[in-house]
Amino acid sequence: MNKIRKGDEVxxxxxxxxxxxxxxxxxxxxxxxxxxxxxxxxxxHVKANPNAGDRGGIVIxxxxxxxxxxxxxxxxxDKGSRVGIRLLADGSKVRYFKSTNEVVDVGI
Numbered sequence: 001m002n003k004i005r006k007g008d009e010v011x012x013x014x015x016x017x018x019x020x021x022x023x024x025x026x027x028x029x030x031x032x033x034x035x036x037x038x039x040x041x042x043x044x045h046v047k048a049n050p051n052a053g054d055r056g057g058i059v060i061x062x063x064x065x066x067x068x069x070x071x072x073x074x075x076x077x078d079k080g081s082r083v084g085i086r087l088l089a090d091g092s093k094v095r096y097f098k099s100t101n102e103v104v105d106v107g108i
Contacts, residue, residue: 001093002031003072003083010070011080012039017065021073033064040065076100 004010008024017039026035040063048056071080074097082098095104 001085001095002027003085003095004031004034004067004070009073010034010036011073012036012065012069013071013080014069015040015065028064032067034067034070035062035064036070037062072097072104074099074102076102 004024004027006024006027009021010024012018012020012022020039022036022039024034025037027033028035041060042063044059044061046054046056046059048054072083072095073079074081076097077099081100083095083104084098086094086096086103088094096102097104
């Protein structure tokens with residue numbers, strides 16, 4: 001079970017985008033890297049290709065970020081929080097915030 005999933009809101013804790021929040025759009029490499037909306041963007045110079053109908057120019061592209069560089073956003077504390085996995089009495093697993101012991105989502 002991954003601690004961060006697609007659709008989660010995360011806070012960047014290190015790097016050039018430190019302090020920014022974004023939504024996870026994809027989880028890559030078994031949870032090691034994440035694609036986060038608006039985070040880790042770069043400008044790429046693209047050559048025109050008239051045969052394919054592509055225009056040249058500068059394209060803004062989002063690159064993956066390491067999952068260790070983000071924390072799940074906790075709306076109760078209004079900052080990032082570490083996440084743990086807890087086994088409930090009925091045998092289902094849930095994610096919870098370690099700072100407040102609140103359950104993040106319903107069992108899976």
